[in-house]
Each structure stands twice: as C-alpha cells, then as structure tokens.
Amino acid sequence: MNKYAIIDIGGTQLRVEQGRFYDARHLISIRDTLKPNEKISINRVLLICHGSSINLGYPWLNDAAVKGRILQGCFTKKLMIQRIQPKTKTRQVFGYRENMTRLVIDSIQFGRKNLNRD
Template sequence: MNKYAIIDVGGKQLRVEQGRFYDVRHLAPVQHTLTPNEKISINRVLLIRHGSSVNLGYPWLDDAAVKGRILHGCFEKKLVIQRIQSKTKNRRTFGYREKMTRFVVDSIHFAGENLNRS
C-alpha cells in the first residue's frame, strides 16, 4: 500500500496503515482507562507517505493526525526471568505479562483532509 504514516506511540515508532490493527503499550495516561470502541486520535506523526509524496516532520508534523478506535486490551507473551546465584546454587524463576492495548487505524489526516478517501 502506498499510503501510510509513521507514528510515535508507547515509546516506539510504528508504521500504520488504514484498516490494520496494532498492539501498543502505554497508549493512555495512567488515570484514564480505555474502553472498547473508544475513538482515539494520535497527533505524534513523524512521517506521512501518500503516493509518491513524502512529508517529514521535525520532529512531528503539525497538521497531521492518525484516527482510530480501541478494539480491546490484551497481554504480551510472558517474559520469563531467571536469577541464579552461582556460589550458593540458588535459582529463582519468575515472570510477568505486559499489558497491551489493541487499536485499529480508521483514517490518516494531513492538512485538514482525509488521505484515505482518494
């Protein structure tokens, strides 16, 4: 597909396209819980490609936004951590699963127009 955007969300950079879903962590502030089908708008857009034109931000594009909605919360694969003390031969294994939020991209906007309509 020749229409995509690169956004900064959850401490990572994602290449997003319309109609696809993505799993991110730290999508909302700690005080706000996201519910399914809640609409979101991400303004930290680093790059937009539309056809043969590429728009770069420094660091972000001022008049760009990626709009979507929350699908549901999910968990990442379990991260297993092992601690071993060599002299006493003590071993301890524990782990955790990181909370993720799955969202789908509905549209990419730049300069007041929806890029996915054309």
C-alpha cells in the same frame, strides 16, 4: 497507491496503514480510562507518505492526525527471568506480562484532508 504514516506511540515508532490493527505498549491502561470501541486521535505523526509525495515533520507534522479505535486490552507472552547463584545453589524465577492495547486505524488526515479517500 501506497498510503501510510509513521507515528510515535508508546515510546516506539509504528508504520501504520488504514484498516490494520496494531499493538501499542505503555498506552493508558484500558481498565482505567479507555474502553473498547472508543475513538482516539494520535497527533505525534512523524512522516506521511501519500503516493509519491512524502511529508516529514521536525519532530512532528503540525496538521497531521491518525484516527483510530481501541479494540481491546491484551497481554504479550510471559517473560521469564531466572536468577541462579551457583555457589549457594539458590534459584529465583520471576515472570511478568506487558500490558498492550490493540487498536485499529480508521483514517490518516493531513491538512484537514482525509488521505484514504480518493
């Protein structure tokens, strides 16, 4: 059966399933508060699909939670920004990396039931 949830994390919407890992932007910096292997619970669940039944939230489902663990902090590829002014022949090159947090989904719960156990 097809079991998944759509969550709002880091300003984006992710389709998550149990046992897979995902990269989330704008999560609390892992260096400051979150440590690897720390458990988190995400309550901003927009949709849960369990087999043929679909539960929609407006905007979020009340009794739904997605539980997971922090794997590690990671970075994306370096983004390069070039500013070229043609008449003065000056060039500036800037670059930065976005902070990402890699997390793995352990379970999807709705109404005090774990949907991944049958």
